[in-house]
Amino acid sequence: xxxFKRKQNYNFMSKSRYLLLLSLSxxxxxxxxxxxxxxxxxxxxxxxxxxxxxxxxxxxxxxMREALNSYPVFEGSSITEFGSPEEVIIRVKTSSGExxxxxxxxxxxxxxxxxxxxxxxxxxVGAKVGGExxxxxVTSLLLVVIAILIYVSFRFEWRFALAxxxxxxxxxxxxxxxxxxxxxxxxxxxxxxxxxxLGYSLNDTIIVFDRIREGLVKxxxxxxxxxIDESVSKTLSRTTLTSLTTFFVVLTxxxxxxxxxxxxxxxxxxxxxxGTYSSxxxxxPTLIWFRFSVEGYRKMLAEREKREKEKARMRAMYEGGRx
Amino acid sequence: MKFNFRLSILLLATLFGIVFSVxxxxxxxxxxxxxxxxDLQGGLHMLLGVKSEEALKSKMKSIATxxxxxxxxxxxxxxxxxxxxxxxxxxxxxxxxxxxxxEEYLKKLDDVKYIQNGDxxxxxxxxxxxxxxxxxxxxxxxxxxxxxLDQFGLAEPTVAKQGNDKILVELPGIKSAxxxxxxxxxxxxxxxxxxxxxxERHQSKAPLxxxxxxxxxxxxxxxxxxxxxxxxxxxxxxxxxxxxxKNANVVFNxxxxxxxxxxxxxLGSEVFGNFTGKNxxxxxxxxxxxxxxxxPVINERIGGGAxxxxxxxxxxxxxxxxxxxxxxxxLAPVYVLxxxxxxxxxxxDSIRSATIALIGGFLLVIIFMAFYYGRAGLVxxxxxxxxxxxxxxxxxxxxxxLTLPGMAGIVLTVGMAVDAxxxxxxxxxxLLYAGKSVSKAISEGYEKATTAILDANITTLIAAVxxxxxxxxxxxxxxxTISIGILASMLTAILGTRGIYEAFATSVSxxxxxxxxxKDIK
Numbered sequence: 001x002x003x004f005k006r007k008q009n010y011n012f013m014s015k016s017r018y019l020l021l022l023s024l025s026x027x028x029x030x031x032x033x034x035x036x037x038x039x040x041x042x043x044x045x046x047x048x049x050x051x052x053x054x055x056x057x058x059x060x061x062x063x064m065r066e067a068l069n070s071y072p073v074f075e076g077s078s079i080t081e082f083g084s085p086e087e088v089i090i091r092v093k094t095s096s097g098e099x100x101x102x103x104x105x106x107x108x109x110x111x112x113x114x115x116x117x118x119x120x121x122x123x124x125v126g127a128k129v130g131g132e133x134x135x136x137x138v139t140s141l142l143l144v145v146i147a148i149l150i151y152v153s154f155r156f157e158w159r160f161a162l163a164x165x166x167x168x169x170x171x172x173x174x175x176x177x178x179x180x181x182x183x184x185x186x187x188x189x190x191x192x193x194x195x196x197x198l199g200y201s202l203n204d205t206i207i208v209f210d211r212i213r214e215g216l217v218k219x220x221x222x223x224x225x226x227x228i229d230e231s232v233s234k235t236l237s238r239t240t241l242t243s244l245t246t247f248f249v250v251l252t253x254x255x256x257x258x259x260x261x262x263x264x265x266x267x268x269x270x271x272x273x274x275g276t277y278s279s280x281x282x283x284x285p286t287l288i289w290f291r292f293s294v295e296g297y298r299k300m301l302a303e304r305e306k307r308e309k310e311k312a313r314m315r316a317m318y319e320g321g322r323x
Numbered sequence: 324m325k326f327n328f329r330l331s332i333l334l335l336a337t338l339f340g341i342v343f344s345v346x347x348x349x350x351x352x353x354x355x356x357x358x359x360x361x362d363l364q365g366g367l368h369m370l371l372g373v374k375s376e377e378a379l380k381s382k383m384k385s386i387a388t389x390x391x392x393x394x395x396x397x398x399x400x401x402x403x404x405x406x407x408x409x410x411x412x413x414x415x416x417x418x419x420x421x422x423x424x425x426e427e428y429l430k431k432l433d434d435v436k437y438i439q440n441g442d443x444x445x446x447x448x449x450x451x452x453x454x455x456x457x458x459x460x461x462x463x464x465x466x467x468x469x470x471x472l473d474q475f476g477l478a479e480p481t482v483a484k485q486g487n488d489k490i491l492v493e494l495p496g497i498k499s500a501x502x503x504x505x506x507x508x509x510x511x512x513x514x515x516x517x518x519x520x521x522x523e524r525h526q527s528k529a530p531l532x533x534x535x536x537x538x539x540x541x542x543x544x545x546x547x548x549x550x551x552x553x554x555x556x557x558x559x560x561x562x563x564x565x566x567x568x569k570n571a572n573v574v575f576n577x578x579x580x581x582x583x584x585x586x587x588x589x590l591g592s593e594v595f596g597n598f599t600g601k602n603x604x605x606x607x608x609x610x611x612x613x614x615x616x617x618x619p620v621i622n623e624r625i626g627g628g629a630x631x632x633x634x635x636x637x638x639x640x641x642x643x644x645x646x647x648x649x650x651x652x653x654l655a656p657v658y659v660l661x662x663x664x665x666x667x668x669x670x671x672d673s674i675r676s677a678t679i680a681l682i683g684g685f686l687l688v689i690i691f692m693a694f695y696y697g698r699a700g701l702v703x704x705x706x707x708x709x710x711x712x713x714x715x716x717x718x719x720x721x722x723x724x725l726t727l728p729g730m731a732g733i734v735l736t737v738g739m740a741v742d743a744x745x746x747x748x749x750x751x752x753x754l755l756y757a758g759k760s761v762s763k764a765i766s767e768g769y770e771k772a773t774t775a776i777l778d779a780n781i782t783t784l785i786a787a788v789x790x791x792x793x794x795x796x797x798x799x800x801x802x803x804t805i806s807i808g809i810l811a812s813m814l815t816a817i818l819g820t821r822g823i824y825e826a827f828a829t830s831v832s833x834x835x836x837x838x839x840x841x842k843d844i845k
Contacts, residue, residue, distance in 0.1 A: 054668075098659070099657065100504075100507060121669055199740045199783035202782045202783060203779040204779075241749075242742040247694075249738035258672060268735070
């Protein structure tokens with residue numbers, strides 16, 4: 001089975017201008033969402049308490065609300081259905097440092113009269129820990145970006161590194177925008193999903209770059225956009241295939257993985273789509289943006305080769321005892 | 324079939340994968356296996372902080388109590404022994420002949436220095452001492468909580484220091500909210516036991532006094548354990564503290580109520596004997612965690628160093644209290660920074676849904692590969708399956724913990740592991756289109772694909788390593804599975820599948836391009 005016509009070179013670059021424009025406006029819209037509405041931070045980063053309660057019958061949400069309202073600690077807390085009508089999540093903004101009587105105990109006492117239930121999960125993160133986790137989260141994202149920048153510069157060239165970082169920023173921004181738009185809670189596992197997307201999208205981009213690197217040596221032409229078209233076309237079926245399999249897997253995770261893993265799977269799903277799009281249509285054209293020069297790169301390669309040869313010659317002479 | 328080096332590596336890896344994942348798959352008792360994380364098997368995870376100011380206070384209290392023992396024993400007359408607001412001990416000595424002896428004693432104390440001003444000694448904590456005490460309080464809290472939980476009777480509790488000011492407590496296998504509450508209560512008990520003298524001169528005024536007035540007498544105002552309204556006025560420097568406790572047990576008194584009996588060590592017994600001998604007719608308060616449990620009148624000198632704590636205990640309450648007393652007091656109380664508790668039924672639900680997703684995703688990928696690449700797809704599928712076994716085997720060998728994000732990581736790795744195979748197969752197809760022979764296409768395809776696979780996977784690995792370094796428990800699990808998955812996929816895809824092609828080289832060549840799911844070249 002084959003998805004794409006094998007000999008065809010698709011002309012991606014001719015449309016890159018419009019797609020870049022689309023991407024930039026998507027990014028701008030995402031920033032707008034991020035700064036106006038903002039991310040919906042869960043307790044991992046904002047601190048607070050989450051209590052998951054399962055009733056034997058349908059959860060009496062309004063009755064629960066009434067019962068909780070008589071306790072001042074639950075001011076501003078929310079009760080929402082979680083996966084099934086029997087199951088609810090109570091989100092409380094505060095946390096309690098007290099060991100012997102935590103909010104789970106208070107909830108179980110307050111809901112006494114509302115029916116038979118089981119408290120299945122109590123997650124509490126103190127404000128201080130939340131702050132630390134947030135700091136660590138941002139640091140880890142930055143560290144990943146820097147480490148990748150160094151690695152790609154080393155393996156390719158600095159403009160490749162810049163282009164891949166641009167694609168990363170593009171992906172992360174739009175995914176974050178998507179999280180705001182769909183009101184997905186941002187917790188530690190969402191962060192893990194974001195970092196995975198970083199790795200995944202980069203993986204895709206590098207495979208294309210690898211072809212371009214190869215094309216720079218192999219093809220005689222000096223028009224970068226042709227080389228890019230050729231390389232992206234050559235890797236197109238691979239990109240599509242891998243994205244499809246990953247997409248399938250993430251989709252099953254989203255559909256069958258259960259409510260707890262939902263925000264993780266959802267983040268990945270947007271990420272896979274955006275990551276695939278960016279490695280085909282965005283990462284390579286930005287190389288042109290950054291004024292990558294084919295001739296310059298070949299010159300650099302030639303020089304590197306010359307140096308290697310020189311070194312080899314010197315070594316040979318040294319070993320031959322002539323130096 | 325031709326045996327070759329690459330194939331033998333694949334076979335070894337397969338053997339390794341199957342052998343070492345058996346204990347995990349069958350959940351046998353023996354052998355190293357993957358442990359289920361708290362989010363999958365249910366349990367309690369807590370990050371505790373230590374109130375270290377309280378440690379400084381209780382340290383000073385114990386130093387003051389020690390000075391009390393020392394002067395009592397050596398017949399040194401001191402007056403006005405007290406601890407100020409600023410946590411400084413001061414006392415006045417009455418006989419200057421004793422000065423040398425006192426100074427010698429004070430010099431031997433750790434973490435504090437003393438200042439002498441006329442007849443007054445002031446003892447304060449040095450900055451280094453303060454740090455040492457806080458550190459000690461943390462270590463002691465870890466030790467004490469561990470002791471308590473060990474006696475609580477749950478399987479494999481984890482109590483560990485995290486950073487330099489936090490304690491990680493993990494209790495797998497907690498079965499109900501009640502059990503969890505009991506465990507938390509046990510951890511929270513400071514179990515600070517003191518025997519304190521009632522200030523008989525002022526006790527009659529106790530109901531009317533404020534805390535500050537009590538302080539002015541050098542006293543503390545403490546409530547009764549059963550009735551907060553009843554107040555006792557006790558001397559602020561204890562006669563004895565829980566450190567002198569040798570053992571504590573639950574017995575039943577004549578009314579068949581559980582009470583706790585305790586025995587003191589030799590120094591404790593001596594001090595206790597001396598004190599009771601000198602204070603016949605006065606009352607002695609037994610104070611636990613700031614509450615007076617009983618205040619019996621001393622009828623005669625009590626030797627032997629045994630005592631009893633009675634309150635209206637439930638049996639279990641008394642048993643937990645005895646555990647807490649035996650394993651020692653917490654120098655400083657702890658508080659919760661982070662808590663995650665998952666009921667066992669929720670854990671089971673998570674396992675079920677994650678397993679469905681894992682199997683479903685895996686089947687989808689395998690069917691898709693076979694469909695798209697034909698025979699070559701089947702070869703890739705062998706690599707994928709071996710890959711899963713290797714992940715499981717390596718995790719078992721490390722005794723790694725499988726968390727819900729970890730399971731998601733495995734699901735995701737399946738999606739990504741297929742990538743290396745796709746890259747290779749696409750390269751080979753490309754070379755076949757270009758008119759190369761099958762064997763040439765295979766060897767060149769692998770060569771070209773390898774750099775791409777390496778570069779792409781190393782960058783993902785970088786992300787995983789950072790995740791591991793910065794993530795918390797469950798996220799670390801995710802990073803581990805992803806990393807192992809990537810490494811395993813490189814092994815099975817780059818080496819393994821090539822080994823298979825080489826072994827079946829003649830039949831692959833005979834089948835030609837069809838082997839790679841292409842109908843014909845034209």
